[in-house]
Amino acid sequence: MKQGLQFFLLIFSLTFFAQKGNVDTTQVVIPNRYNSVEAQTKPYVIMISTDGFRYDYAKKYNAENLLRLSNEGVQAKAMFPSYPSITFPNHWTLITGLYPSHHGLIDNFFYDYKRKESYAMSDKKNAEDGSWYGGTPLWGLAEKQGMVSASLMWVGSASDAGGKRPTYYYPYHEKFSPSEKVDKVIEWLKLPMDKRPHFISLYFPEVDGSGHHFGPDTKETEDAVHLVDNAIGELVQEVNDLGLKNVNFVFVSDHGMIKVDGGSPLEIPAMLLNKDKFDIYNSQTLLRVYVKNQDKVKNVYKELKENKTDDYEVYLDKKLPKYLHFGTRDDRYNRIGQILLIPKAPKIFLEKGKKTSVGKHGYNPKIVPEMKATFFAWGPEFKNNLVIDEFANINVYPLVAEILGLKIDQPIDGKLKVLKKTLKEKN
Incomplete structure (x- = not known):
């Protein structure tokens, strides 16, 4: 990518997506947390979400790193987001294995008539209050079982939902560029074995922002795809350079994107x-x-x-x-x-x-194919050169738990059998 384009996209990601006013960018570290002896022997999983990365974007915009890595590993034809196909409900579904109606985050904005309170994704007080969120997120499951975890901006990761925050996390903001996020992940993986996170969740908003603002079929969205793709390539190369054994990557998105008819909208009755x-x-x-x-x-x-x-x-x-x-x-x-x-x-x-906005999501993905999301996975635990059929995103949770050797301690909607075929057989 040319330097001029890189500069444009960096400015774009730091201005268009950034919150107004002063934002706290300081990492939070929960003290006195360590990997158990057993956890230190387990694989690593880096779970990456690129918001709004439609199921066909990688091929449509020739995301070279993602195509190469997923072709070497596992590539789903598409992944069905849960309904409604919007950001907060689906990120919490991916990280808990529960449908939105079952974990309670049914929209980006809603009212709870029992609590007599409103929830808004933009309200920091709501976002960091775990009582709004049902289920046990993967980082909480890991922490309960003696495994250190970390999160960079995943929905709900600054809350105490499920009883445990990640050991390392940041209050949500969009000040970091994709490359800066890569640096944060590498810093975590350079920590001593007893403090090094084995589960890391990482979030990129740029593709969704471009899709909303410009539409899914534009140069701006193509550039945002390449921005994230370059960051993924950089991340994988730097992880490889560390020489860690058994680092696995799961790349997902929460939903797709479609250009809507904003010129002649429907009137509310x-x-x-x-x-x-x-x-x-x-x-x-x-x-x-x-x-x-x-x-x-x-x-x-x-x-x-x-x-x-x-x-x-x-x-x-x-x-x-x-x-x-x-x-x-x-x-x-x-x-x-x-x-x-x-x-x-x-x-x-x-x-x-x-x-x-020009682009939107939220429609039924079984009827509107543009809502379908992406699933790629690669690493030592995954089979090579495997293409799988479409599946529901509730099934990612038990897959990650299986790789990490975590016992799921409460009922979920996802089933391990759906994605177990993506894993290599144990000797």
């Missing part, structure tokens, strides 16, 4: 704008409705159904297709709402006077 009767939560690709008078739910549903256009569907939450795991039967935290209005891609719901 007028009746739903009555705040005395309804609470509405609009992510633009999904409109969730909470009817304050429970006795009126069926009547409201019937009226919405009768007056809808062909550009969207209306569902009672208990009638949503079972395979989405997003209806009443799955809503363990009662956060979803009773009625769902689901636009047909590329349509979106948009309030009057509001703006939208």
